[in-house]
Amino acid sequence: DVADIPRVPDWFQGYLESEGIDALYPPQAEAVERGVTEGDNLVAAIPTASGKTLVSTLAMLSSIADGGGKALYIVPLRALATEKNEEFAAFEEYGLDVGVSTGNYESDGGWLAGKDIIVATSEKVDSLVRNDAPWLEDLSCVVADEVHLVDDSHRGPTLEVTLAKLQSLNPDLQTVALSATIGNADELAAWLDADLxxxxxxxxxxxxxxxxxxxxHLEDGTQSRVPVRGNEDQPAAIVRDTLEEDGSTLVFVNSRRNAESAARRLGSTTEPFCSPAEKEQLTAVADEIREVSDTETSGDLADAVEQGAAFHHAGLARDHRSLVEEAFRDRLIKVVCATPTLAAGVNTPSRRVVVRDWRRYDGTAGGMQPLSVLEVHQMMGRAGRPGRDPYGEAVLVAKSHDELDELFERYVWAEPEPVESKLAAEPALRTHILATVASGFANSRGGLLDFLESTLYAEQTGERGRLETVVDDVIDYLDVNGFLTREGTDLTATNLGHTVSRLYLDPMSAAEILHGLEDAEEPTALGLYHLVSRTPDMYELYLRSGDEEEFTMLAYEREEELLGATPSEFEDGFEDWLSALKTARLLEDWASEKEEDEITERYGIGPGDIRSKVDTAQWLLGAAESLATERDLGLGPDIREARTRVEHGVRAELVDLAGVRGVGRKRARRLFETGIETRAELREADKSRVLAALRGREKTAETILENAGHRDPSMKSVEPDADVTVDDD
Ligand code: ADP
Structure with a gap:
């Protein structure tokens, strides 16, 4: 009974009632029995949508209620941080303070000290540890969501090391880890010294x-008829069959392009099922989508939505994603075609789930690779909305009898794989070993190895030999490149090492940047963009056919601007170097005020990708500036200009204006063209001129003037000209 849960605050029962929860689900009750409200460590390996969040809530609230504690909730993705923050905001009504911390890796997040519950990504928590955030020692409870992602070679090691560090900072810390159903939850529990x-x-x-x-064909041996009619494909037949029973479908495919084309095709299936009233509402959603941005993706999405279908992937703008999610939850949109990366965690249950593609292109493995059982089961777990559907159905799609058998073997009857630590991979160790020494968790080779003993990697390998070999290689690298020094077995981070660790850079990125900056005299924006795009901290753009030639030409044309050594066309690594040039060119286009849709088309990416490249470049250029300062290279102003240009997407002459909140690249250009060229001029500007430049948007003009520090931003004295109130942004 919810009234018998020990040590939760008095208001908790009322909160549960307001959420429509009158009894704990069995795994939640088991968590309480195992002491989750009494400070005990717990690993909860429970299927998707079975109430993991409430398990963590029980832990967090009881640890705070116990007296001045503080809880940290770690998520794998920024999108999830926002989602969780919104969920936990419900506690503010009961007097708790909730905060979310994602971007900006260089601060100690001082303002978070006053919060009771903090939501953050593992990278952010790692950087808070590196920046010595003092409040970390006040933590009484840490929750790791989707902890099975320690298996991810890219992000897993950070989560693993961060949990180990938090536990070592505070031995009384309660650790609660939430996982999908996996093969070796017991190993995770052993690692975290937790009940399971x-x-x-x-x-x-x-x-x-x-x-x-x-x-x-269902796993209980039954079959139900879902015939494929006319020119339908299998997913269309399933979507139609679900709609005949008034249900919605989530279709998982293996690429963004496939998500878009599947949504386009399924629109003709969903359209006949939308009532006139629904069509009107869908048109309104489509209009909102078009308003968010004027790009091809935006247009395609709006077109699909008008027919009751949508796609959802990481290339979408955030506003687009939330519009789609909301309309799907409201059952206006009848089918969403999504890529698996994004759908993990996003709360959009549906009556049926179709896993259309079970293979995905994997560049490192050189071709199409089958998805893991864990991933497929997580997608399948999205099927069925409690309280709405009688049950959920999740199906794969087979094109032959052999494939039917194979899919049953491979996924329907299979158990999820065990998760495995990826910490021993070199890029991960390079970063984490430097950070571990720099932030004082270890100051000798032995201390380092002892610290690493508390990771999942050590738990799983059991033998120290392999770990020692990799660790020694990494120490060599860090020593040779000036990030740390050795004296006997003692290890000390150099100033540079400290800076790099605080900046949250991969040491290899820092070495590359320093190398490029060392003989630069007056670096251009393109040169700097190329330099940071070459580092392992920037995701590469793929070279498409024709790109190789185009960018090789560009490399010749702009040779003088490119920093550091230029590999020859016949050398290894030339292709990576060239693809960095492609990224640099994209950033330069953006910083030269090229239109967003021109860029998305030219580089074959979505608007969300421009944003993420820009964010990364901004961070890396900020780091480059710190490194240049550290080394007294005197390149600060050049780097700063390249950074602010890419931040606002403007040419140099607009940097000042675009820095005024609310102005942005397009408005800055318009103001500039009417002769208002700087922030100071804007502050003094005649209001009617500003209004004319912004084409009559009074509210916008007022806000901008106020942000620029205008003495009297009120526009009341100005008579707006009815003819120019055109809404064209
Ligand atoms: P996940 O395990 O995927 O994190 P959630 O924690 O988001 O799942 O829970 C899925 C849904 O179930 C949420 O809408 C939540 O409000 C609801 N829920 C959780 N626990 C209970 C309960 N004991 N009784 C009724 N509904 C619950």
């Missing part, structure tokens, strides 16, 4: 199966 709730219970029944021919 390992359950397959779900609030709503889930039937898995495979569609083949004219039927859904």
């Amino acid at each position: 709730v390992d359950s397959t219970w779900r609030p709503i029944e889930l039937e898995k199966g495979v569609h083949f021919g004219d039927a859904l």
Whole structure:
């Protein structure tokens, strides 16, 4: 009974009632029995949508109620941080302060000290540890969401090391780790010194199966007829069949392009099922989507939404994503075609889930690779909305009898794989070993190895030999490149090492940047963009056919601007160097005021990708500036200009104006063209001129003037000209 839960605050029961929860789900009750409200460590390995969040809430609230504690909730993705923050904001009504911290890796987040619950990504927490955030020692409870992602070679090691550090900072810390159902939850529990709730219970029944021919073959041995009619493909037949019972479908595909084309095609299936009233509402959503941005992706999405279909992937603008999620939850949108990366965690349950593609292109493995059982099961787990659907169904799609058998073997009947630590990979160790020494968690080779003993990697390998070999290689690298010094077995981070660790850079990125800056005289924006795009901290753009020639030409044309050594066309690494040039060129286009849709088309990416490249470049250029200062290279102004240009997407002459909040690249250009060229001029400007430059948007003009520090931003004295109130941004 919810009234019998020990040590939660008095208001908790009322909160549960307001959420419509009158009893704990069995795994939640088990978590309470195992002491989750009494400060005990816990690993909860429970299927998707089975109430993991409440398990963490129980832990966090009881640890805070216990007396001045503080809870940290670690998520793998920024999008999830926002989602969780909104969920936990409900506690503010009961007097708790909730804060979210994602961007800006260089601060100690002082303002977070006053919060009771903090939501952050693992990278952010790692950087807070490196920057010695003093409040970390006040933590009483840490929650790691989606902890099975320690298996991810890119982000897993950070989560692993961060949890180990938090535990070593504060031995009384309660650690709660939430995981999907996996093969070796017991190992995670052993690593975290935690009790285990390992359950397959779900609030709503889930039937898995495979569609083949004219039927859904379900795991209980039954079949139901879902015939493919006319020019339908299999997913269309399933979506139509679901709609005939008034249900919605989530379709997982393996690439953004496939998500877009599948949504386009499924629109003709969903359209006949939308009532006139729904169509009107869908048109309104489509209009909002078009307003967010004027790009091809935006237009395609709006077109699909008008027919009751949508796509959802990481290339979408954030506003687009939330519009789609909301309309899907409201059952206006009948089908969403999504890529798996993004759908992990986003709370959009649906009656049926179709996993259309079970292979995905993997560049490092050189071709199409099957998805893991864990991933497929997580997608499948999105099926069925408790309280709405009688049950959920999740199906794969087979094109032959052999494939039908294979998919049953491979996914329907299979157990998820065990998760494995990826810490021993060199890039991960390079970063984390430097940070561990720089922030004082270890100051000798032995201390370092002892610290690493508290990681999952050590728990899983059991033998110290392999770890020692990699660690020694990494120490060599860090020593040779001037990040740390050795005296006997003692290790000390150099000033440079401290800076790099605080900046949250991969040491290899720092070495590359310093190398490029050392003989630079007057670096250009393109040169600097290329330099930071070459580092392992910037994701590469793929070279498409024709790119190699185009960018090789560009390399010749702009040779003088490119920093550091230029590899020859025949050398290894030339392709990476060239693809960095492609990224640099994209950044330069953006910083030269090229239109967003021109850029997305030219580089074959989405608007969300421009944003993420720009964010990364901004961070790396900021870091480059700190490194240049550290080394007295005197390049500060050049780097700063390249950074602010890319930040605002403007040419140099607009940097000052675009820095005024609310102005942005387009408005800055318009103001500039009417002769208002700087912030100071804007502050003094005649209001009617500003209004004319902004084409009559009074509210905007007022806000901008106020932000620029205008003495009297009120526009009341100005008679707006009715003819120019055109809404064209
Ligand atoms: P996940 O395990 O994927 O994190 P959530 O914690 O988001 O799942 O829970 C899924 C849904 O179930 C949420 O809408 C939540 O409010 C609801 N829920 C959780 N626990 C209970 C409960 N004991 N009774 C009724 N609904 C619950």
